[in-house]
Amino acid sequence: xxxxxIKNLTVEYPGVRxxxxxSFSIEQNDFLGIIGPNGAGKSTLFSCxxxxxxxxxxxxxxxxxxxRVAKKYLGDVGYVPQKPxxxxxxxxxxxxxxxxxxxRNGNEKRVDEVLQDVWIHELSHKRIGELSVGQQxxxxxxxxxxxxxxxxxxxxxxxxxxxxxxxLFYGILCxxxxxxxxxxxxxxxxxxxxxxxxxxxxxxxxILFFHGVSDEFFSNEELVKKYSESSMQKHMHNxxxx
Amino acid sequence: MxxxxxxxxxxxxxxxxxxxxxxxCSVVGLFLxxxxxxxxxxxxxxxxxxxxxxxxxxxxxPMWTAYVVSLVSALVITRIKHKxxxxxxxxxxxxxxxxxxxxxxxxxxxxxFNVDILSFLFGSILLVSVEDTVLILGLTGVILIIILLLxxxxxxxxxxxxxxxxxxxxxxxxxxxxxxxxxxTVVTSIQLVGILLISALFVxxxxxxxxxxxxxxxxxLLSIAFAVSSVIVGILISYLFNIxxxxxxxxxxxxxxxxxxxxxxMGLIESSKMRVKKLFLSNHFV
Numbered sequence: 434x435x436x437x438x439i440k441n442l443t444v445e446y447p448g449v450r451x452x453x454x455x456s457f458s459i460e461q462n463d464f465l466g467i468i469g470p471n472g473a474g475k476s477t478l479f480s481c482x483x484x485x486x487x488x489x490x491x492x493x494x495x496x497x498x499x500x501r502v503a504k505k506y507l508g509d510v511g512y513v514p515q516k517p518x519x520x521x522x523x524x525x526x527x528x529x530x531x532x533x534x535x536x537r538n539g540n541e542k543r544v545d546e547v548l549q550d551v552w553i554h555e556l557s558h559k560r561i562g563e564l565s566v567g568q569q570x571x572x573x574x575x576x577x578x579x580x581x582x583x584x585x586x587x588x589x590x591x592x593x594x595x596x597x598x599x600x601l602f603y604g605i606l607c608x609x610x611x612x613x614x615x616x617x618x619x620x621x622x623x624x625x626x627x628x629x630x631x632x633x634x635x636x637x638x639x640i641l642f643f644h645g646v647s648d649e650f651f652s653n654e655e656l657v658k659k660y661s662e663s664s665m666q667k668h669m670h671n672x673x674x675x
Numbered sequence: 676m677x678x679x680x681x682x683x684x685x686x687x688x689x690x691x692x693x694x695x696x697x698x699x700c701s702v703v704g705l706f707l708x709x710x711x712x713x714x715x716x717x718x719x720x721x722x723x724x725x726x727x728x729x730x731x732x733x734x735x736x737p738m739w740t741a742y743v744v745s746l747v748s749a750l751v752i753t754r755i756k757h758k759x760x761x762x763x764x765x766x767x768x769x770x771x772x773x774x775x776x777x778x779x780x781x782x783x784x785x786x787x788f789n790v791d792i793l794s795f796l797f798g799s800i801l802l803v804s805v806e807d808t809v810l811i812l813g814l815t816g817v818i819l820i821i822i823l824l825l826x827x828x829x830x831x832x833x834x835x836x837x838x839x840x841x842x843x844x845x846x847x848x849x850x851x852x853x854x855x856x857x858x859x860t861v862v863t864s865i866q867l868v869g870i871l872l873i874s875a876l877f878v879x880x881x882x883x884x885x886x887x888x889x890x891x892x893x894x895x896l897l898s899i900a901f902a903v904s905s906v907i908v909g910i911l912i913s914y915l916f917n918i919x920x921x922x923x924x925x926x927x928x929x930x931x932x933x934x935x936x937x938x939x940x941m942g943l944i945e946s947s948k949m950r951v952k953k954l955f956l957s958n959h960f961v
Contacts (some may be wrong), residue, residue: 483841507843519835520709524885524894533831534842560889573838580842 434461436584436616437482441491444477450639451477457635457644459618464610466631466647467620468660473638475620479588483512508536511577513587517569521562527572528557534576547575551605567598574605585609587619603630636660680914688808689800689910689920695815696867697876697902702822703860704877705895706853708885709833711763717874718767719861722748722774724870727795728781737795741862748774749858753851798869798921800910807866814863818856829853830891867906868921876902879928883935886944901931
């Protein structure tokens with residue numbers, strides 16, 4: 434069953450076409466890895482899907498409804514940003530931050546459950562700014578989960594996190610997808626991790642040049658090589674420009 | 676002598692009004708400080724100066740014109756800030772200077788400074804009437820109820836606007852609400868500390884409380900405690916030593932702040948780094 438459908442999505446910034454006629458759909462319980470080099474349009478795609486950017490042509494449907502018309506879908510979507518951005522000295526405990534994601538009349542017990550799910554319950558009374566980036570990202574996952582979302586969108590969530598925390602993080606994502614049947618849409622640079630975790634892959638570089646089953650992408654050496662070269666070229670280009 | 680103070684009607688009104696204003700300023704101020712909007716109170720108060728001058732010139736109760744002018748200018752400047760992407764500090768500077776400029780022109784048209792305008796500049800809590808006290812209590816009650824009802828939306832949009840928006844919080848409306856509430860709070864507080872010292876009441880107790888508080892609720896309660904104690908002791912000291920209440924109240928807030936940073940520099944208040952270190956040790960070696 435299709436729960437997200439993107440048709441002919443095009444986003445233009447002054448002088449740049451960030452996304453060009455992108456179309457694909459996401460099925461219930463998919464674990465979709467979105468890969469692409471820096472500047473490929475992954476974050477732009479997410480900002481459109483989350484209703485933060487409405488300056489696009491084409492259409493995005495969540496649960497069969499156009500998100501330009503119906504905003505209710507946001508209640509079923511959890512979002513984890515690339516980096517947990519907040520005022521460093523913000524006086525809020527881990528529990529208070531997670532509670533922010535609780536729906537009106539939501540059950541307080543749910544806060545404890547999600548804190549347990551992401552292995553952060555022991556830190557629930559700590560001030561958020563005192564935690565490591567990896568721990569903060571787990572708090573942000575808990576905040577996204579406390580509203581019982583059907584879809585979890587993650588924008589390169591392990592950037593700047595150490596290897597051990599990254600492994601733990603991936604383990605949590607797998608469990609959420611397999612045991613709690615949460616559809617996961619996850620942007621990542623880590624091809625190995627996408628190969629290991631995702632059942633579907635969308636390869637983006639302003640245009641969508643692959644969308645399909647993960648095995649199909651990773652067993653096609655030409656596709657992987659093409660992606661790696663494009664990614665490397667972008668990286669080198671950015672490096673030279675900077 | 677000390678107990679006798681409390682039998683005077685003007686002192687009872689001053690204390691009741693002062694406590695209500697302190698409560699309001701610390702709660703509303705916490706949201707402003709955390710949004711890096713600390714000087715917003717100052718800017719609204721200065722635009723209230725223009726409103727007060729207009730009221731005195733045309734013979735209307737100056738507080739009413741102050742409410743109208745402050746709220747309109749605060750909402751207009753917020754709209755301009757969002758629409759033209761002007762930084763918070765620049766918009767505060769525009770609001771602040773335009774309020775003073777309008778006020779000065781109106782005062783010069785009305786024949787110069789007088790006692791009335793000075794009482795608004797420096798506060799006159801010992802002169803509040805029964806009607807003023809009722810108005811202050813009413814506004815405090817209404818604003819606190821609004822904050823309690825929209826607590827999640829207010830704290831979430833203060834913590835991270837983008838995340839709040841994605842979670843369905845109507846962030847733009849909440850931002851206007853904060854500006855509106857802050858505008859009312861500022862004008863209401865003018866009677867306690869005056870236009871010139873208003874931001875002290877919004878900022879100092881909150882900055883002090885943030886150094887102690889671990890949670891948002893704890894920080895808000897500490898801020899209220901610091902503000903209310905400064906107001907009560909400040910009013911009593913001002914009466915006993917015949918000094919201006921506004922000056923005494925703000926100096927007490929500053930004294931609490933100074934004591935806090937002294938304690939912190941002596942290591943008697945845990946810094947974030949120390950807390951992390953303890954957390955690490957307890958996780959790995961206990």
